[in-house]
Amino acid sequence: MYTDLPTWPASASKLVATAAGREPADLVIKGGTWVNVHTRETLKNYDIAIREGRFAYCGPDASHCIGEHTEIIYADGRYILPGLCDGHMHIESGMLTVSRFAQAVIPHGTTSMFVDPHEVANVLGMAGVKHMHDEALAQPINVFVQMPSCAPSAPGLETTGAELGPDDVAEAMTWPNIIGLGEMMNFPGVVNGDPKMLAEIAATQMANKTVGGHYASPDLGPNFHAYAAGGPADDHEGTCEADAIARVRQGMRSMMRLGSAWYDVETQITAVTEKGLDPRNFILCTDDSHSGTLVNDGHMNRVVRHAIECGCDPLIALQMATINTATHFGLERELGSITPGRRADVILSSDLKTLPIEQVIARGKTIALNGENTVDSTAYNWPANTRGTVKLGKTLTATDFAINAPDGANTATARVIGVVENQAPTKALTAELAVTDGIVQGDETKDVCQIALVERHRATGDVTNGFVSGFNYTGDMAMASTVAHDSHHMIVVGTSRENMALAANRLGEVGGGICVFKYGKERAMVELPIAGLMSDQPAPDVAAAADQMVAAMADCGCTLNNAYMQHSLLALVVIPELRISDLGLVDVTKFEMTPLFVDP
Incomplete structure (x- = not known):
């Protein structure tokens, strides 16, 4: 395990002595261009x-700090930047454990992450959160954990593998690495004054920690104001300029995300670039990035570059990924800038706009050089009871995925989940579908195929069936995943009931993951044995399997950008408009169950 960084009080006398020139520094970076995010x-x-491991002196000449054993890095005019912070993210979306995720993002300049492990919480409960908490503490970068607020995310609309409540939140607030409450997804509960939700928020505020927000509704009327009054301090569900402006006007931080499938920066950053709002109330984050994105495209460096490409001043974009984030979580005196006393998290880069990450220093130690890790992240032994969590209860057959038509109907008008490319919300569509031998059929010409949610926590053998549009699948195929936010049952999408059964049973065999079947044969497999959500294999290996999965989806006709992320959110019953759960089809505009078929 990495040695804990000494606190500022423990280091203060040495920092002062070094800055004064009485004692030598451990490391001096000479001749760089200091990016000061306090003064821009x-x-x-x-x-x-x-x-x-902390900054002692930041000035024009540190010669007086150099001793016989001081390490010197010559910056040669390069920019000296604070390490990047991700203000809201889910480790599990990378399909990796904390240590493997850290290995993937360190070369991209991420040195601080604020993670909400509500995926593992929905499967393993408090034990899963504690495992994530403990693994996070062992990393060479700062991984702060938010206590999940909503398991289930929408009580009464889904059944999870575990449930959490106010007492759990209060307990977690005593753990050393808990930074606050994870995103409060049950926004109708807050709006309606649900005692459980308000008690969780109260427990967090009593601990003087930050409450994460999640207001996934376009309604900016009284309901939005009621949610803001409920205490969430930030929100990342905005999709347009008006959303960003509304949030910061109510004293919330607007978190603008660029993940693998969420492209919400460009549509909101105009609040700063065109409307001229104070940029210190805006934060950049990723929310969800899968392993392929991390390995091939980057992490927070990708988000900062994108913000700059959208017209944001590079220094403002950097503030949104450093000091703004630290300030929001009450850590401005600890990280987020290159100033005395803070943790020595540094990036060396030769260009502010394209942001090549040439050297990464965390807590005063070089941890990546020219895109390669120079230290190992500390692995964590996830125990046996965190594996083998996929419990189907029986061997599934094509019959389990058959959708019976309304009595005597020759056709049926069905509600259809409409996937929206690059956004989390879906559309509530309808389609007139044919009936054969009493079974409602999908329609390739209308881009309507089947979706099923297979219960996997309690071995009930239950399957909920419906229809989905937007993937453009063709031929006999199926894709199954035990990553199904937030209840994390198994989601199966396909054009063939036989292939859907094959894919579901295969994931039961391997203990969780993602697979693609076509014409009865397995075309791709990403094994995720830990809670059915994560792998402890190296990120490049998981990314390679994920790339094969994406290629297999494309071979099945899918043209949707980052279609896997869309697939994994089809059961997220807190984001409008239409979703599927183990209890049936959910109208998320009304937060109530709705029939699959429209009455004639």
């Missing part, structure tokens, strides 16, 4: 001195 300046030919 770039200061040429400055030196940075580091002692015991």
Whole structure:
């Protein structure tokens, strides 16, 4: 395990002595361009001195801090930037454990992450959260954990593998690495004054920690104001400029996300670039990034570059990924800037706009150089009871995926979940579908195929069936995944009931993951044995399997960008408009169950 960084009080005398020149620094970075995110300046030919993992001196000449054993890095005019912070994310979406995720993002300059493990909480409960908490503490970068607020995310609309409540939240607030409450997804509960939701928020605020928000509705009327009054301090579900403006006007931080499938920065950052709002109330984040994105495209460096491409001043974009995030979580005196006393998390880069990550330093130690890790993240032994969590209760057959037509009907008008490319919300569609031998059929010409949710926590053998549009699948195929936010049952989408049964049973055999079947043969498999959500294999290996999965989906006709992420959210019953759960079809505009078929 990595040694804990000394606190500022424990290091203060040494930091002062180094800054004064009485004692030598451990490391000095000489001759760089200091990016000061407090003043939004770039200061040429400055030196940075580091002692015991913290910044001691930031000024024009650190020669007085150099001793016989001081390590010197010559920046040669390159930019000296604070390490990047991800203000809202889910480790599990990377399909990786914490240590493997850290290995993947360190070369991209991420040195602080604020993670909400509500995926593993829905499967393993408090034990799963504690495992994530403990693994996070062992990493060479800062991984702060938010206590999940909603398991289930929408009580009465889904059944999860575990449930959490106010007492669990209060207990977690005593753990050393809990930074606050994870996103409060049950926004109708807050709006309606649900005692359980308000008690969780109260327990967090009593601990002087930050309450994460999740207001996934376009309604900015009284319901939005009621949610803001309920205490959430931020929100990442905005999709347009009006959303961003509304949030910051109510004293919330607007978190703008660029994940693998969410492209919500460009449509909101105009609140700063065109409307001129104070940028210190805006934060960049990823929310959900799968392993392929992390390995091939980047992490927070990708988000910052994208914000700059959208017209944001590079220094403002960097503030949104460093000091703004630290301030929001009450850590401005601890991280997020290159200033005395803070954790020595540093990036060296030769260009502010394209942001090549040439060297990464965390807590005063070089941890990545030219895209390669120079230290190992500490692995964690996830126990046996966190594996083998896929419990189907029986061997599934094509009959389990048959959708019976209304009595005597020759055709049926069905409600259809409509996937929206690059966004989390879905559309509530309808389609007139044919009936053969009493069974309602999908329609390839209308881009309507079947979707099923297979219960996998309690071995009930239950299957909920419906229809989905937007994937453009053709031929006899099926895709199954035990990553199904947030209840994390198994989602199966397909054009062939036989292939759907094959895919579901296969995931039961391997203990969880994602697979694609076509014409009765397995075309791709990503094994995720830990809670059916994560792998403890290296990120490049998982990314390679994920790339094969994406290629198999394309071979089945799918043209949707990052279609896997859309697939994994089809059971997310807190984001409008239409979703599926183990209890049936959910109208998320009304937060109530709705029939599959429309009455004639």
